[in-house]
Amino acid sequence: MSPLTLTLLSAITCCSLAEQSSNVSPPNIIIMLMDDMGWGDLGVFGQPSKETPNLDAMAAQGMLFPDFYTANPLCSPSRAALLTGRLPVRNGFYTTNAHARNAYTPQEIVGGISQDEILLPQMLKKKGYVSKIVGKWHLGHRPQYLPLENGFDEWFGAPNCHFGPYNNSNRPNIPMYNDSEMLGRYYEEFKIDKKTGESNLTQIYLLEGLDFINRQTEAQRPFFLYWAADATHAPVYASKRFLGKSQRGRYGDAVMELDYSVGQILSKLYSLGIENNTFVFFTSDNGAALISAPDEGGSNGPFLCGKQTTFEGGMREPAIAWWPGHIEEGTVSFQLANVMDLFTTSLALAGISPPDDRIMDGLDLTPSTPWTGHQPIFYYRGNELMAVRLGQYKAHYWTWSNSWMEFKNGINFCPGQEVPGVTTHTQKEHTLQPIIFHLGRDPGEKFPIRSYLDVLSRISPVVEQHKNNLVPGLPQLNMCDVAVMNWAPAGCEKLGKCLKVPKSDPWKCDWPH
């Protein structure tokens, strides 16, 4: 055990994230990352249909983070940030094709996670961790970008979103992988019935997770499970047993099945007797996709707008930490925290120093560090710093929901909400006079504060320092090409599922949001 680990563990006290450690072996780490699940989708965060008894119990046994954030209001950059501990603008998961645009990894994307980045499972290897990702990867689907090339030992899941079905002629169906070879494709071997919403995928992901936990426990090897189920991303799905069970339709059914799965995973830890040696964190990749509401979108509770936006509804996430015997039961932490902290915190728990050759954005959520509660939250869209939260104050330097053209065509990221001058349909700059909200008094960002010079005098230096130190990474999400789609993933030959690869014809991707 390194001196750092000793410092961290000895500094752990009551009511902080990790309260004590009587065990010298590094804890197992499970990060459960939901897809498009909103802050308001959990009972404990106020969902009126109260369909998450297992997550509510997890919170009652652990620590709730009402002020937890993602690093980007869209899935790919958010996931890249979690696994690198760095903002997308640093790790390259952004675009410069247009101003302040969200980009991700559809099938035509040429790029993926940069080989210069160091991912969490790569770091955890230093202490002998075995790592598995179950579910959605989303950091690039070309061979060099896949999980087993980037530190994971095992993978069961898909590289992209489960959109489809496609005709396999101008667009292939998304492959499902087992480790480094494809097993089949969505809508073919892995069914999703878009009419009924039925799919067994969450059950499969659950079994894959449980099996991994079983095997590593038996082998007495510390493990990292990144459980990235995607049932709450449109098209939302649930297995037969859960369909029709929620008061709010298919989306709620998907939540119920995910909640059930969380309960099964925690039960497994208890039954294996490893609950005191397994740190579990539950959160989501971005806010609920209100564009898919109400049938296939979740709830951001009292927060403004949703996915794709840098309002609270786009970036505030449900978050629960659980570690019996180490995290005090039923506690609430108002610490400002985010998905990148999971990188650094995981390393701290494993007793590994974070990379020191680059700027890291994640912080260790254990209490040994002096900045606890005071880190700023940066809200980016592409390479533009749209807003900053410091303490209870959030300053918007740019506002944009989506374009007038799209809005008029029915794309609305803020349905039923309209805060004058805030939910703008043109990109509006407020650099000289930021719009400031007090998120404690006004979590819904509806009442800009009036006299704010003293607030600004505290936020401005933080922003200035951040911008001065910023060296943007090479943008990985600028180029698209039909030739890079999932035509012929590794393993397709054995399955007879290789498709003809069209001629390469790259273009600058169009990112409308």
Place this chain on the structure above:
Amino acid sequence: MSPLTLTLLSAITCCSLAEQSSNVSPPNIIIMLMDDMGWGDLGVFGQPSKETPNLDAMAAQGMLFPDFYTANPLCSPSRAALLTGRLPVRNGFYTTNAHARNAYTPQEIVGGISQDEILLPQMLKKKGYVSKIVGKWHLGHRPQYLPLENGFDEWFGAPNCHFGPYNNSNRPNIPMYNDSEMLGRYYEEFKIDKKTGESNLTQIYLLEGLDFINRQTEAQRPFFLYWAADATHAPVYASKRFLGKSQRGRYGDAVMELDYSVGQILSKLYSLGIENNTFVFFTSDNGAALISAPDEGGSNGPFLCGKQTTFEGGMREPAIAWWPGHIEEGTVSFQLANVMDLFTTSLALAGISPPDDRIMDGLDLTPSTPWTGHQPIFYYRGNELMAVRLGQYKAHYWTWSNSWMEFKNGINFCPGQEVPGVTTHTQKEHTLQPIIFHLGRDPGEKFPIRSYLDVLSRISPVVEQHKNNLVPGLPQLNMCDVAVMNWAPAGCEKLGKCLKVPKSDPWKCDWPH
């Protein structure tokens, strides 16, 4: 014990409101009614600042009602409905001065609770209950309308809202009463510092409640405590100990002190050993007053608009039932229920038949009645049926937030929210084509459902039956007169606090909302 009581008690089974009764003496009843507190103000209902540990614990020990309603989006009619078990349009707590207006009991109101109405404490007397109201009365302040004239044995509190301070010349300060005589006036003997928000009133109300519980327990008499604290109604207040403690300012401070008080009251029941013989219900009179947000208004969570409106934000209320040994711990009831049910349920628990000479709107929430879960919710504004909820569906027959004129002057009951054609600033009739929402999928009333003929075919007969059976009560809130203000309340002579009564000059009250 009457045969009815036996039936009720024997029908009580697991997981329903009241699960068993091993005690033959009727239970004590405590109804805690908050003022302008919103659904989203409790941690358990998703308040991000999580400042209600005692209420959250009460829910964990009891039963949560996410689908609980008031009978009117304004305080006086809501309170009249609770205490009579009847809709305001029946009990007379409404106006006909203009179409679809909310009315209440300011100082100039001539009317009050009709002598034809039967109040809960009057009924409970039949079984020997002693009843006390602590806090805000609001059913009329002229002598004949006061609590001790209407069934209560004790009162500590005020007849009207704690607005002020007034100059006592054209408008007197509101009196505080102890039983039937005034003790002083707000802003005089009973301080509220509007600048700092400091007032000891909640502490006083707490002590009054505890003292009553102590005395009745000692005397071994069943009691009804109606604890109607008003700290969350603007001007919101808290005592020094709580000021500045919440993340969301003064409003949250008030919530924290009320939460503390709830905890103290429940602790008292435990320490007296009467927790198994005391039914406690916590709720609020109407939705959070968004007009006072963010500094002095609460949160309606994901619901649309707030106080004064017949959208969910105006009428959905936080609600928790608590009765150790009788109500199963940590349960959630999706029963559609409302404040008028507290009347009938209280009578059922006491073993008293409700009045049979009039239409009652309250239903017994114990499970012996067959309609459980299927009662409609009626949303009135004045004498107009604005909307009806049946199951998950809500049909709006009329929409109105507030007038354009007021809206343009800064009065906005739906700040930051705008659902086209729904949050209207003119009174808009939709009788022939109601706007229908599925509140399970869309609690925020943002996505009107499109094909709804089958839904309407179920709602229409319910509405028709309701309207056919409706005999509106004589409206009590039509006339105003400066002569009826609190110039010379009973007891003023002793205190030397009588003010000169001006000449009577009645007018038709103006109800703008």
